[in-house]
Amino acid sequence: MPSARSERRPLPIPFWRRARRIFLLATIACLVPAGISWMGAMSQAHNVGLGVSSVEWLRQNGGGPIVTQIENWYYTLTAPSKGGPALSALPQVGVASSEGGGGKTAKAYRPPKVVPLIHPALPGEGVWKKAAAGAGPRPPVLVTTFRSDPEYPQFVAGVAWIDSARTELAYVPGLAEPPPPLAHRGSGEVPEGKRGRLVATFNGGFPLETSNAGLIYRGKVVEAMVDGVATVVEYRDGRIDIVKWESGASAPANVWFAKQNLPPIINNGKLNPNLSDGPEWGETVNNAVRVWRSGIGIDSRGNLLYAAANYQTVESLAKILQRAGAVRALELDINEDWTSFISYRHPGAVQPSNLLPEMFRPAERYLTPDERDFFALYLRPGQKW
Amino acid sequence: MVRRLPREITPGAAARRTLLADCLIALVLALAAIALAAGIGVVGFAALLVLLVLVLWIAVEAGVRRVLRRRRRSAPPVRRRGRRAQVEDETGLDPLREEPTADQPR
Structure with missing residues (x-):
């Protein structure tokens, strides 16, 4: 007589859900060494904010092209318009x-x-x-x-x-x-x-x-x-x-x-x-x-x-x-x-x-x-x- | 002598075995990504984006599942009726106790 245990088949996980789980685990595995490197960089003395320091860390660790591309997009989107009201005075410089x-x-x-x-x-x-x-x-x-x-x-x-x-x-x-x-x-x-x-x-x-x-x-x-x-x-x-x-x-x-x-x-x-x-x-x-x-x-x-x-x-x-x-x-x-x-x-x-x-x-x-x-x-x- | 994994295992053990396999596959993928990328910064940046997408996906799926579950609970229960009850509805007689008359269908 077959046992009750052998009669119970485990429900198979859908393929897409299993693939998602694998990617999630791989992502976490990637973030561990990256996080250690980032924290090491942030723990050093800085005189700029966390955001700028993080961008510099990314630039120094192979992410230069990514930073450059994002900067290009940002500065292009925020480019100033020509013309505008004329200045009436220049900033004070010198003594x-x-x-x-x-x-x-x-x-x-x-x-x-x-x-x-x-x-x-x-x-x-x-x-x-x-x-x-x-x-x-x-x-x-x-x-x-x-x-x-x-x-x-x-x-x-x-x-x-x-x-x-x-x-x-x-x-x-x-x-x-x-x-x-x-x-x-x-x-x-x-x-x-x-x-x-x-x-x-x-x-x-x-x-x-x-x-x-x-x-x-x-x-x-x-x-x-x-x-x-x-x-x-x-x-x-x-x-x-x-x-x-x-x-x-x-x-x-x-x-x-x-x-x-x-x-x-x-x-x-x-x-x-x-x-x-x-x-x-x-x-x-x-x-x-x-x-x-x-x-x-x-x-x-x-x-x-x-x-x-x-x-x-x-x-x-x-x-x-x-x-x-x-x-x-x-x-x-x-x-x-x-x-x-x-x-x-x-x-x-x-x-x-x-x-x-x-x-x-x-x-x-x-x-x-x-x-x-x-x-x-x-x-x-x-x-x- | 090669010892094979038991074929007859509990569902819990099967699930744990699958999880272990997924962890190993994920580790291999992560090592490949770290080896092939231009730097650990690129790996971290891409991993952060992928994590964001996956977390959003899981959150949306969990949210949709919760809404559907609430809807099912609040809907009126469907009465499941057996054959005996159906016959009683049609003829007015309990088929196990009463005989149909000549003018009633069998």
Whole structure:
């Protein structure tokens, strides 16, 4: 006689339900190592929110193309409209009008006023002002603002001019960028002992994994240099230049640091004719997408120029720098979380001030550890404030 | 000597055996995904999206099942009547106790 147990057949699970269960279990199994990696990254020191840190974690762990695509969609959907009501005043920058307004004085050179694009010009538009209170007749840093695009009359560009004869540029690694390992990384902030001579700080370029470019730090190659890429170079004699790199993958003997970022946007005084998209522009939003952008250039006398503005394309950023007098220039970091130019009104890094009031990050940014690399400008030894 | 799994097992044991097999298949799928993906970030991102879809699906299905169960409980019960009751309805006579008259159908 067959047993009652053998007579009871288990009900078969429908195939689709079993497949769903398998996918659910596989998903949970995938989330475990991903979650461990994410939590490890979030447990490190950050000075940005959880959302931005999570996006950076995704970017650093193979998700760069996903982040870039989502950013493209988002910025395209939120693209600004042309036109709009005219501005009646520009944001207040600097502390006083630079005397002379342009041309050569008896001893010191002053950059010429930036000719406004939109007429009539607003009060102070394109006029250079001292960034530091109490700066003498040769301020190391001058700042100005102007409306950079007649089709978008509400957008204002901020530009800083830096006297290279009186200042020295330093490359400062962040806590996470360049990625480890890195010898002599430091604390990711302006060293305390150097703040007495600090005149300005500003953001670096794209992270190495998205810039497809190289880095030399303290004379040693951190990431292989790439020919044809725009490079900020400091030589061992203290001279600064912006060049289109043609010195191969290794570190020349006379180079102290060299930070590369994308092809030049201005070379020999002219805009790069190929400012459209392509793999040479790195893993980033499309060049025609309007976002916060920053860039650095050099004028014909070897003085540095920094520019930043919201809702810019690569081409419009290049035009801003060209208008300010740059003969060679490269794009630096983009997006509101990463663009910063901070000047210090008084010695000792006192009263930091953003170049543009609408810059997202606080003016104290580089006085505390930061994840990303940046540049610091100091008065040269022997120079007075 | 190869020992085979018993063929006659309880429904509970069969269900547990199926679950074990599904777990192993899921583990293989997860390892393949981690090995083939561009990075653990991609794996986590995709897994999160898939988890969201699956959880929504399960939640919707559970919700639909709950609504149907409530409807079945609130509907009037269907009386199931046997043959004897049906004949009684038609003839008015209990077929087991009374004989039909000449003018009543058998």
